[in-house]
Amino acid sequence: MLERVELYNFKSHHSTQLSLDDSRLHALVGQNSSGKTSVLQALHYLSRLAGYDYSSFANIFQYERSPEFLITTGQNNMSVIGSGFWGYHSRKNWEASYHWKQGVNSPWVPTASWKVDQKQGNVEGWRSSLSESPEPIPQALRYSVHLKLVATNLAQAAYSDAITPRVEFDGSGLAPTLDYLRNEDPKQFQQLQEKLKRIVPGVREVGVRRAKVKVNRQRLIEVDGKSISYEESQEMAGQEVVLDMNTGERIPGHAISEGTMLTLGLLTVLMSPKQPNLVLLDDIEQGLHPKAQRELMTVFKEIIQANNNLQIIFSTHSPYIVDELTPSQVHVLSNTNSGFTC
Incomplete structure (x- = not known):
């Protein structure tokens, strides 16, 4: 400490x-x-x-x-x-x-x-x-982590090939991290939901669903014996956050209030398995x-x-x-x- x-x-x-x-x-x-x-x-x-x-x-x-x-x-x-x-x-x-x-x-x-x-x-x-x-x-x-979360990044559909996904400095990567937490530690995920409901009473349930995500990857080609890198865009199956609210079900993150998404992001970081x-x-x-x-x-x-x-x-x-x-x-x-x- x-x-x-x-x-x-x-x-x-x-x-x-x-x-x-x-x-x-x-x-x-x-x-x-x-x-x-x-x-x-x-x-x-x-x-x-x-x-x-x-x-x-x-x-x-x-x-x-x-x-x-x-x-x-x-x-x-x-x-x-x-x-x-x-x-x-x-x-x-x-x-x-x-x-x-x-x-x-x-x-x-x-x-x-x-x-x-x-x-x-x-x-x-x-x-x-x-x-x-x-x-x-x-x-x-x-x-340790340093965060300055941005609600639009938290709401974006995301893809991660990491064994243990995490929320990044700006809030990107929330959906895969929540999906991992839900599958690997359901009890902790349930506690996260309960704490979010206390802070934002309008929330009923936190969910994650499949979504298309464009991922840019660096590739190498060889021309005349020299390696040249280029960026290739691929469409992958990722995840996005959805919430059941008092006003409706399966509402995507981009349609949720900034404060709700920021709170969800903070709680996800604080309650993730690798805290x-x-x-x-x-x-x-x-x-x-x-x-x-x-x-x-x-x-x-x-x-x-x-x-x-x-x-x-x-x-x-x-x-x-x-x-x-x-x-x-x-x-x-x-x-x-x-x-x-x-």
């Missing part, structure tokens, strides 16, 4: 420290551009560095995530530090971090560091990561009535209570959600006149 997060020269965060209580449910609040999403992004990058695949600095910090776009303007170094513990019976304290530094005439150089109890170490270079750090750091950080340890959510109240927002917090608390390793950190602008939390669960961010987060 994360207990403390520190950001130094990460975007607008010149120096930000957050202490997280043991409730495992935390809200980031503040005006627009106060740095809420940046905290979620910084933690997401930390978790990705501890991942199995494509976890090196080179794989993560590229394009719009290049260090020059993440580091506070005018600075030549940046650090993100997360610390906490793992295990309630045989507790192990841990700390993991990543740092960027720019030399006088050299490109950016990354370093990943760790500490477990009294043992510590670090690795340097673009090919390095936290994947080889000692337990429990990979176990604590590796299984993450850390869930990072942006703008959690989208499309939800104030009463539904309050019930969502109640459901979150129940899910956390039933899963000892689950921690949820989210951003919100909703006073109704804040009212359902204790002061230690709410972290207020604001801007100085110079634009830095404080």
